[in-house]
Amino acid sequence: MIASRCLCLRIQRASRAIGRRFDDAFRSVGLNNWQFSLLMNLSRPSPLTVNGLAEQLGMDRTTTTKNLRPLERRGLLEIRLDEHDARVRRIVLTDAGRALLVEAVPHWQAANDAVSASLEEADLERLHSALEAIAYG
Amino acid sequence: MIASRCLCLRIQRASRAIGRRFDDAFRSVGLNNWQFSLLMNLSRPSPLTVNGLAEQLGMDRTTTTKNLRPLERRGLLEIRLDEHDARVRRIVLTDAGRALLVEAVPHWQAANDAVSASLEEADLERLHSALEAIAYG
DNA sequence: GACGGATGCGTGGATATACACATATTAAAG
DNA sequence: CTTTAATATGTGTATATCCACGCATCCGTC
Numbered sequence: 245m246i247a248s249r250c251l252c253l254r255i256q257r258a259s260r261a262i263g264r265r266f267d268d269a270f271r272s273v274g275l276n277n278w279q280f281s282l283l284m285n286l287s288r289p290s291p292l293t294v295n296g297l298a299e300q301l302g303m304d305r306t307t308t309t310k311n312l313r314p315l316e317r318r319g320l321l322e323i324r325l326d327e328h329d330a331r332v333r334r335i336v337l338t339d340a341g342r343a344l345l346v347e348a349v350p351h352w353q354a355a356n357d358a359v360s361a362s363l364e365e366a367d368l369e370r371l372h373s374a375l376e377a378i379a380y381g
Numbered sequence: 382m383i384a385s386r387c388l389c390l391r392i393q394r395a396s397r398a399i400g401r402r403f404d405d406a407f408r409s410v411g412l413n414n415w416q417f418s419l420l421m422n423l424s425r426p427s428p429l430t431v432n433g434l435a436e437q438l439g440m441d442r443t444t445t446t447k448n449l450r451p452l453e454r455r456g457l458l459e460i461r462l463d464e465h466d467a468r469v470r471r472i473v474l475t476d477a478g479r480a481l482l483v484e485a486v487p488h489w490q491a492a493n494d495a496v497s498a499s500l501e502e503a504d505l506e507r508l509h510s511a512l513e514a515i516a517y518g
Numbered sequence: 519g520a521c522g523g524a525t526g527c528g529t530g531g532a533t534a535t536a537c538a539c540a541t542a543t544t545a546a547a548g
Numbered sequence: 549c550t551t552t553a554a555t556a557t558g559t560g561t562a563t564a565t566c567c568a569c570g571c572a573t574c575c576g577t578c
Binding site for chain 1: 383396397493507
């Protein structure tokens with residue numbers, strides 16, 4: 245059976261399932277799984293560009309642009325012009341965004357631990373490297 | 382860094398990346414990765430219900446309903462009423478759907494081989510089981 | 519310093535995704 | 549046989565996702 249050997253289907257299926265689990269975990273703080281990932285990736289010293297953020301998240305550049313909108317509207321981040329290059333936008337967490345992140349981290353921890361617990365320690369490491377190979381191969 | 386230990390982000394990232402690769406592979410036959418998976422799952426003796434199909438694909442039931450529309454419009458599948466239960470719909474591949482599937486399989490094989498080749502044999506097995514655990518844990 | 523290519527980003531369109539809610543049908547309880 | 553619960557599915561809304569295309573800005577070369 246092809247379906248059972250299809251890496252794409254397997255990963256998509258796992259992706260949707262784990263996405264729903266993390267969505268559940270973040271629901272009480274008003275985030276979903278990729279919004280948390282997005283905010284988390286912004287929590288860094290030097291602000292990312294749109295392209296940089298898209299690369300971190302492994303998603304299309306234009307998707308990232310559109311995904312920033314609702315978070316910007318909620319005042320969780322700001323999109324600023326770069327000082328040196330007028331083409332470049334810098335995405336910066338606001339204080340509200342940082343605060344929400346602090347609130348969300350324990351929920352992330354719980355969800356991530358729960359999923360990790362269903363895997364062997366050794367498998368977890370291999371899984372990480374395999375996923376990395378697939379994402380950037 | 383939380384992002385680097387986040388299973389959810391890792392899987393989402395890999396999922397988007399592998400989705401794009403399979404989309405590329407199927408572009409010449411006018412399918413995308415999940416449409417192929419959907420048609421593939423319909424290629425079976427006894428027709429699936431909407432719920433059954435959704436479960437196979439690990440996606441929301443209502444998403445499945447809506448995803449069927451474009452494929453139905455293209456005449457690749459039919460949505461029939463069940464003989465015994467008026468609530469139930471049975472999704473059946475048409476001849477056109479089956480023919481397109483035959484055409485698409487070599488492209489699937491190539492794409493799947495290419496991704497598999499970037500992984501160790503042993504890792505591949507573990508990856509499959511880990512993904513299964515995540516999808517159905 | 520003009521200009522062709524490269525780079526960073528946005529928009530429009532088609533469709534994907536999931537949740538809340540609604541409907542129709544069947545099964546179960548009394 | 550009526551009432552109630554369970555099941556299978558559809559709709560509306562909000563947003564996600566990618567592609568094709570376009571615009572603005574920068575850079576290297578002449």
